Amino acid sequence: MARPGLTRSPKFALLARTLGSRALALGCLELIWEPAYENGNPLYASPELVESAADWTGGAGVLACALIACRFLDETPNGLEIHDFWTHAPAYVHKRAVREAERQQRGETISDVRRKAARARWSKVIQEDASGIQTDATDRRLHAKVRTPSTQHPAPIEDSLRSSSCADSSARAEAPAPDPDCPVFRCDGPVPTWKATLEQRARWSAAYPSLSIPAEYAKAHAWIEDNPSKRKTARGMPRFVGGWFDRAQNGAGRRLAHKSTPVEPPTDPFLSIALGQGGHA
Numbered sequence: 192m193a194r195p196g197l198t199r200s201p202k203f204a205l206l207a208r209t210l211g212s213r214a215l216a217l218g219c220l221e222l223i224w225e226p227a228y229e230n231g232n233p234l235y236a237s238p239e240l241v242e243s244a245a246d247w248t249g250g251a252g253v254l255a256c257a258l259i260a261c262r263f264l265d266e267t268p269n270g271l272e273i274h275d276f277w278t279h280a281p282a283y284v285h286k287r288a289v290r291e292a293e294r295q296q297r298g299e300t301i302s303d304v305r306r307k308a309a310r311a312r313w314s315k316v317i318q319e320d321a322s323g324i325q326t327d328a329t330d331r332r333l334h335a336k337v338r339t340p341s342t343q344h345p346a347p348i349e350d351s352l353r354s355s356s357c358a359d360s361s362a363r364a365e366a367p368a369p370d371p372d373c374p375v376f377r378c379d380g381p382v383p384t385w386k387a388t389l390e391q392r393a394r395w396s397a398a399y400p401s402l403s404i405p406a407e408y409a410k411a412h413a414w415i416e417d418n419p420s421k422r423k424t425a426r427g428m429p430r431f432v433g434g435w436f437d438r439a440q441n442g443a444g445r446r447l448a449h450k451s452t453p454v455e456p457p458t459d460p461f462l463s464i465a466l467g468q469g470g471h472a
Contacts, residue, residue, distance in 0.1 A: 231288040233276035372405040382425035
């Protein structure tokens with residue numbers, strides 16, 4: 192990461208002018224510094240490695256020469272070294288370099304260090320405190336306390352199956368009984384069929400005593416079958432059948448009233464003469 196004020200320095204302005212772009216200059220510097228910070232090593236063995244780290248696509252040696260001329264790289268007997276690297280490197284880079292130097296003095300490899308850290312981490316016993324909280328003192332990621340599972344044990348599978356079967360049995364026992372005289376109506380919607388219950392049959396029989404309920408069932412069923420576009424949902428079928436019974440009974444009542452009304456003879460004398468029922472002397 193570039194130090195604050197880098198883009199305002201004369202060295203950076205010269206590098207940007209040499210490469211023809213401020214963005215290109217800053218990008219190349221960041222890509223060169225990033226692996227050096229990661230490894231704690233500011234040294235590049237050759238100009239080719241410098242340009243490879245920067246993803247340079249220009250002419251060979253052009254970027255390395257520009258960095259040397261602008262004093263971003265110093266020539267040393269061992270290769271090219273980032274100028275004043277340890278002066279501007281972040282604190283974590285210094286700490287990493289100290290650990291790396293100690294590792295080399297002990298004669299350990301990176302793999303040895305990782306294996307040792309893994310053994311130290313997993314050899315610690317997870318301690319449980321009085322409140323039922325488990326923590327791992329060796330891993331900072333586990334310092335956030337995690338609740339242990341509840342002490343309430345779930346019901347055995349057999350008990351849960353037995354309770355669910357009992358619930359299903361009670362639900363089936365409480366389901367209303369279907370009317371055997373009612374045909375199965377095909378419906379639209381998620382419920383494909385509908386059949387009246389004995390409770391609904393009793394209610395309709397009391398409301399429409401002059402009707403033959405089974406016969407009206409059959410008529411309504413035939414009408415639905417002949418008019419599939421008029422099918423109802425299962426939820427709307429009771430209303431449809433009730434309306435069918437209402438129209439059937441009221442229509443029969445109107446027809447009976449019309450037939451039982453006597454036709455009175457006309458009282459108009461002129462109308463009587465026209466009909467041949469009387470005359471004048």
